[in-house]
Every structure is written in structure tokens, then in C-alpha cells.
Amino acid sequence: MLKLVPRSNDVPPEEAAVPRAAAGLLLSRVAEGDQGAFAELYDLTAARVLGLIRRVLKDPAQSEEVAQEVFLEVWQTASRFDAAKGGGATWILTMAHRRAVDRVRSSQAGRDRDTKVGIRDYTPDYDSVAETVEVTVESERVAKAMERLTELQRQAVKLAYYGGYSHSEVAELLKVPIGTVKTRLRDGMIRLRDELGVAS
Amino acid sequence: MRNDDGTLGFPHQNSNPSEDDMNTAGGHGHPSDIALNSGAYVLNALSADERQEFETHLGESPTTRKEVTEMTETAALLGLSVTPVTPSPDLKRNLMAMIASTPQLPRQVEADAPTVPVASAAPAALLEPQGSAAPADPVEPQGTATPAAPSELRPRTAAKAQARWFNRPILAMTAVAAALALIVGGTGVVNLVNDATYQRQQADQLAQITSAEDMQQTVAAVSTGGTATLMWSEDLGKSVVVAEGLAELEGDETYELWYITGDGAATAAGLFTMDGSDSVWRVLEGEMQAGATIGVTVEPKGGSEQPTTDPIVAISSAA
Numbered sequence: 001m002l003k004l005v006p007r008s009n010d011v012p013p014e015e016a017a018v019p020r021a022a023a024g025l026l027l028s029r030v031a032e033g034d035q036g037a038f039a040e041l042y043d044l045t046a047a048r049v050l051g052l053i054r055r056v057l058k059d060p061a062q063s064e065e066v067a068q069e070v071f072l073e074v075w076q077t078a079s080r081f082d083a084a085k086g087g088g089a090t091w092i093l094t095m096a097h098r099r100a101v102d103r104v105r106s107s108q109a110g111r112d113r114d115t116k117v118g119i120r121d122y123t124p125d126y127d128s129v130a131e132t133v134e135v136t137v138e139s140e141r142v143a144k145a146m147e148r149l150t151e152l153q154r155q156a157v158k159l160a161y162y163g164g165y166s167h168s169e170v171a172e173l174l175k176v177p178i179g180t181v182k183t184r185l186r187d188g189m190i191r192l193r194d195e196l197g198v199a200s
Numbered sequence: 201m202r203n204d205d206g207t208l209g210f211p212h213q214n215s216n217p218s219e220d221d222m223n224t225a226g227g228h229g230h231p232s233d234i235a236l237n238s239g240a241y242v243l244n245a246l247s248a249d250e251r252q253e254f255e256t257h258l259g260e261s262p263t264t265r266k267e268v269t270e271m272t273e274t275a276a277l278l279g280l281s282v283t284p285v286t287p288s289p290d291l292k293r294n295l296m297a298m299i300a301s302t303p304q305l306p307r308q309v310e311a312d313a314p315t316v317p318v319a320s321a322a323p324a325a326l327l328e329p330q331g332s333a334a335p336a337d338p339v340e341p342q343g344t345a346t347p348a349a350p351s352e353l354r355p356r357t358a359a360k361a362q363a364r365w366f367n368r369p370i371l372a373m374t375a376v377a378a379a380l381a382l383i384v385g386g387t388g389v390v391n392l393v394n395d396a397t398y399q400r401q402q403a404d405q406l407a408q409i410t411s412a413e414d415m416q417q418t419v420a421a422v423s424t425g426g427t428a429t430l431m432w433s434e435d436l437g438k439s440v441v442v443a444e445g446l447a448e449l450e451g452d453e454t455y456e457l458w459y460i461t462g463d464g465a466a467t468a469a470g471l472f473t474m475d476g477s478d479s480v481w482r483v484l485e486g487e488m489q490a491g492a493t494i495g496v497t498v499e500p501k502g503g504s505e506q507p508t509t510d511p512i513v514a515i516s517s518a519a
Contacts, residue, residue: 031304038299042292047284050291055282064291068298072407075299079306085269090276097279101244142281160243161278167245186239190267193274 023088024081031078038075045089046071049096056100056164066103070096097161104164145195153188156181232257235264242271302411405483409438422446422496422513430494430515437487439517441494443472444479452501457484460493460514469494471503491518 023045029037049070054063074092081091146154155174159165167185171178193199234257240246241254258264409415412433419429426445432438441457449455457469469484484494495511497504 033304035296035299039292039296042295046292047286048280048282050287051282051284052279054285063285064287067287068291068295069404069407071295072298072302072411075295075302075304076410077305079304086273087276089280090273093276093279094272097275098244138277138281139283142278157239157243157278160240160245161275162282165245166247167240168247170245181245182236182240184239185243185245186236189239189242189271189274192278193270196274196277198270198273198277 023092024083027078027081027088027091030075031081041074042071045092048089049092052093052096053100055162056097057104062103062107066099067096070099101164105166141196145192148195149188149191152176153184153191156184157188157192160185235261238264238267238271242268242275298411301413402483405438406440406481408436409433409440409483412436416517418515418517420513420515424512428496428513428515430517432488432517434490438483439488439494440481440483442479442481443474446474448474448476449498453498454501454503456497456499456503457482458495458497458507459486459488460495466495466507468503468505493517
């Protein structure tokens with residue numbers, strides 16, 4: 001399935017830098033009804049938002065629909081953004097992931113996903129090849145951090161986050177009990193947090 | 201070895217990656233079972249029920265909140281590591297057109313207030329009608345007539361049926377802020393039905409209604425407690441009811457929505473329950489006619505074809 005995600009070659013280099021702080025400032029202007037700030041925020045984050053949604057959802061048309069929902073929600077709820085709880089880009093990407101996962105679970109395509117294809121796509125070998133062509137600055141950091149996880153943690157995190165699989169689906173795919181998946185997801189995220197230097 | 205910053209203090213986070221496939225056995229200070237869902241939660245891997253349960257726990261545990269905040273930031277980094285995809289120019293064009301007519305949640309408003317104040321007490325700035333023809337006056341309570349509906353819509357022949365719907369205490373007012381607050385993020389209050397497809401459709405329709413240029417809204421008190429806010433677009437022929445603070449029903453009962461015509465005839469428009477939430481919303485089935493009144497009754501589980509009890513609220517969309 002990963003190979004269905006087109007690798008975009010026309011991303012300008014400056015977009016590879018993380019617009020995280022800027023996103024938060026723009027959000028506070030968007031909350032005041034500033035449409036210009038919304039346009040700026042969109043320009044800053046849209047390719048990242050769509051990239052993530054496409055990774056989860058695969059289908060280009062549905063992905064754009066979900067991206068539209070996300071940005072509409074950003075507009076409507078910008079006043080609820082709380083900078084104390086994290087960056088603006090985090091807020092938007094969290095929303096995007098949630099909506100992408102909702103969509104994948106609700107669509108027939110999601111239900112019919114071939115679990116065998118799913119597991120093949122997320123094997124480490126496949127990913128390590130795929131990751132060599134990724135272009136964002138976070139990509140390398142995340143890839144390195146991923147290497148610090150156990151195989152099971154890594155597979156569980158990737159299936160859940162990039163595949164949009166629920167813990168029970170992940171359990172089925174990896175042939176382990178649900179309780180084990182839950183703890184692996186938590187342990188994996190804690191390890192990634194530490195490796196990526198995220199602390200509040 | 202690693203992770204010795206001690207921020208969380210959970211024993212198994214310190215385990216070596218090569219050993220930790222066996223690390224779920226609890227030591228002292230092991231987090232509770234539900235706290236172990238934090239990873240699945242930030243990765244959106246929980247079921248709807250578990251998600252709700254975890255969010256309740258989140259409200260009670262500062263430790264878990266901190267963990268989730270950090271994990272959310274971490275998950276976002278996973279998101280940012282994905283290859284960006286440039287959207288089509290249409291996406292931005294559409295969005296810019298849409299936001300121009302889409303209301304926003306106000307800052308720090310009555311958003312979290314459990315009930316809506318009556319019209320006279322409500323801050324004027326928050327009660328600005330979105331549409332041009334929202335009713336401005338509170339409807340007379342206990343009226344013999346029906347102030348909320350123009351009299352020409354109510355022929356005398358249907359007096360009895362109409363009395364059922366209209367001779368009830370009704371408070372009508374406009375309240376953009378309170379109603380919009382409930383649209384936040386959608387998923388937080390979409391707990392009426394577990395079916396994800398249904399939720400998606402409901403959410404999409406809600407977005408259409410709230411972004412319609414002619415959207416209007418009005419709030420009415422529910423006789424058994426709580427409020428019901430009707431938001432509608434005549435252009436779309438669609439409406440949504442936001443129920444706040446309504447009583448939890450017995451397991452064999454449901455709230456049922458109705459379109460009521462001027463002569464008191466009722467057409468079923470969908471079911472909802474509160475499901476333990478303080479506020480839920482429901483897009484009405486079928487097409488809403490201009491000036492229609494929306495009623496709510498308590499019916500046996502599964503709903504009725506015609507109302508079997510007196511309405512607990514009737515909301516008029518007539519100006």
C-alpha cells in the first residue's frame with residue numbers, strides 16, 4: 001500500500017523545516033477571524049497535513065476531503081488551541097490523524113483492507129527502503145528513534161499510526177494479545193518520546 | 201540505562217529494549233490498566249468506548265495528562281516525518297471561500313456552560329443571530345396561542361393536535377455561542393451512535409449546516425430539564441438539534457425528533473439518547489420545510505411512527 005502513496009518531488013526545500021512555532025502564532029490570529037492568517041497557516045502546513053492523511057488513507061480524493069475537513073475545523077476551533085498544551089503544528093496534525101483514522105475505519109476500503117498486505121507494508125525492511133527517499137528533516141530523526149524500539153514496539157506503533165489500525169487489528173496482524181499491543185504501544189511511544197527529546 | 205530523567209517514574213519505561221518484550225508484568229508503582237492505554241490513545245487505536253473511558257481517566261489523572269501531552273507531541277513528530285504532499289490549488293480556494301461564511305467558536309465563552317441563559321440575560325455580543333431572520337423575542341411561556349408559530353399556519357380544525365405541540369412552555373432565543381461550542385472537533389460529542397459511517401455522515405452534514413450562509417439557530421428550554429438548540433439552513437433543507445443537559449432515559453426509552461407542521465401533524469426525524477454525555481447533537485433525517493417546528497418526545501426504544509407522549513420541547517424555526 002505504501003507504494004500507492006506518490007512521493008511528491010515538488011516540495012520546496014523550505015517546507016522541509018518545521019513550521020511549529022509559527023503555526024501557534026498564526027493560530028491565535030486565526031482565532032480572531034483573521035482570514036489572511038488562515039491562508040498563511042494553510043500554506044505552512046497543508047502539505048504536511050495532506051501528506052499524513054494520504055499516508056493513512058491512501059486514496060487521493062478522500063484524502064483531500066479529509067484535509068478540507070481538518071482545515072475547516074482549524075478555522076472553527078482555533079480559539080480552543082492552547083499553546084500551553086503543545087505546538088500549533090502538533091494541534092493540527094493531531095486533528096488530521098484523528099480524522100484520517102476515523103475515515104479509514106468508516107470507509108468500506110478500510111474495512112476490506114487486506115491484513116496480509118498491511119503487514120507486508122509495515123515490515124522493517126520495506127520501511128527502511130522507503131524512508132531513504134523521504135525528505136523532511138524530522139524523517140531522519142524519527143527513523144533513528146524508531147531503531148531504538150523493539151521489533152514488536154516498532155511494528156505496533158507503525159501499524160497504529162501510519163496504518164490507522166485499531167489495537168485489536170494490530171493484535172490480529174501481529175498475532176499477539178490485545179493487552180500486549182497496548183503496552184507495546186505505550187512503551188514504544190515513551191521510548192520515542194525520550195529518543196526524540198520531547199518533554200513538557 | 202536510558203530514560204533516567206524520572207519524569208514519569210513508571211518502572212518498565214527503564215527497561216532495556218532487548219528485554220522489554222517481557223516487561224508488562226507489574227512491579228510496584230505500576231500504572232493502572234487504564235493508564236496503560238495512553239499509547240493506544242494518542243495513536244487513535246482505541247475503540248470509541250475505550251476512548252471515552254480513557255478521557256474520563258485523563259480528566260482525573262495529572263500524571264496521565266502529562267504523559268499524553270508528551271506522547272501527542274511525539275506522535276505529531278511521526279506525522280511530520282511523512283513525505284509532504286502538495287494539495288491541489290482547489291483545496292485552498294474552496295477553504296478560503298468556505299471560511300468566509302463559517303462562524304468560529306468565540307474565545308472563552310459560555311462554551312462550557314451547562315445551560316443557556318434566557319434571552320434577556322444573555323450577553324448581547326454572543327447572541328448575534330447568524331442569519332437574517334432569527335427570532336429576537338423570547339416566546340411567551342404557557343401561552344394559549346403559539347407565539348412561536350404564525351397563526352395562519354394553524355387551522356382551527358387541528359386545534360387539538362396543535363395544542364399538543366404548542367401549548368407548552370417554550371423559551372426561544374438565539375444563541376450562536378452556546379450552540380457552536382458544541383460543534384468543537386465533532387468527535388467529542390458524536391456519541392449518539394457507535395457506527396462510524398453514520399457518525400461521519402452526521403459530521404459532514406453538521407459541517408454543511410454550520411457553514412451555510414443562511415444558517416440560523418434558536419434555543420428552547422426542555423420541560424424536563426436542559427435545553428435544545430435548533431440550527432438550520434433553509435437553503436439546504438437541513439437542521440440539527442443540539443441537546444444539552446437532558447435527562448438520561450431508561451434503557452427501554454429513546455428521545456425522538458419530529459417535524460411538526462402547522463396543523464400539528466408529526467413526521468419522525470430520528471432518534472437520540474444522551475449516552476452519559478452532557479451534550480449531544482443529531483442531524484435530523486428528511487428535509488426541513490421553511491418555518492417548520494421541531495419537537496422532541498420520549499418514546500419506547502426503537503422509536504415510534506407517531507408520538508405517543510407529550511413533547512418535552514418544541515422549537516419553531518419561523519421568524
